[in-house]
């Protein structure tokens with residue numbers, strides 16, 4: 002394991018870079034060939050992996066990002082934005098061949114209609130990874146693979162590289178619109194942590210019950226953690242299924258809740274060496290707190306913020 006002067010574990014986040022454009026409080030659902038108004042508008046850091054990295058660095062973790070951004074204003078927005086959070090972006094590549102990815106979110110009531118221009122999201126691939134830099138990681142986290150068309154077939158090699166170099170790994174699959182979950186069978190045995198939500202776990206295993214889905218996943222991967230929204234989380238240990246209840250909060254926006262959970266659990270286990278029960282509770286706290294802020298990265302929860310939220314400080 003590589004350690005820096007103050008002994009913090011070095012975590013690399015590998016994945017997609019895109020901005021989120023969020024139109025809130027639409028006066029109606031979008032209507033074909035019509036213009037409608039939104040009450041709010043925000044341009045913010047998007048992408049599962051970048052949101053997770055922002056949550057991790059906010060907690061106090063040593064965080065680096067590897068990805069591809071466009072040579073454009075949204076690319077600057079993402080790279081500068083991640084740097085302002087404290088993320089090391091030295092290994093982020095820039096391209097002028099495609100634009101930085103953009104997701105437009107049209108929120109009406111509780112519905113969320115999303116339109117994505119993939120751009121750099123689907124162009125990122127192993128050619129953009131400096132493996133000499135990646136080798137310095139203690140842990141690698143991957144998010145949102147099914148949006149990353151060119152990176153998808155490279156992920157097995159990245160996981161194999163990590164194992165060869167004694168680097169632990171985690172992956173949040175997010176949704177696969179084809180529901181075929183291509184390559185996943187090869188990833189599962191190579192991963193140290195696997196972070197699907199309930200719908201993803203159910204679709205991957207074909208088991209309607211999330212507990213059963215979690216058990217099935219445990220036959221294929223070391224440590225499946227299945228997120229079940231406000232109810233919290235279930236995971237499988239050698240002693241059987243363990244649950245940790247979610248927290249009751251006034252939800253403003255659940256964008257990035259799952260990514261914040263991933264960051265919280267990794268921070269608790271890797272950095273704070275918490276026992277599993279405490280780590281799951283801490284991660285639920287990070288995720289619940291993120292639900293009380295608009296957008297995926299606005300909670301900026303520090304370690305102390307989460308302890309206060311949990312009533313432990």
Ligand SMILES: Nc1ncnc2c1ncn2[C@@H]1O[C@H](COP(=O)(O)OP(=O)(O)O)[C@@H](O)[C@H]1O
Nearest residue numbers: 198228229230231233247258259262285288289
């Ligand atoms: N309504 C909610 N109230 C409190 N916590 C929530 C709520 N929704 C999500 N969470 C927290 O966020 C985590 C991830 O949410 P979930 O919706 O299951 O995943 P994803 O965001 O990946 O779809 C949950 O395990 C829980 O800790």
Ligand SMILES: [Mg+2]
Nearest residue numbers: 175198259260
């Ligand atoms: Mg998710």
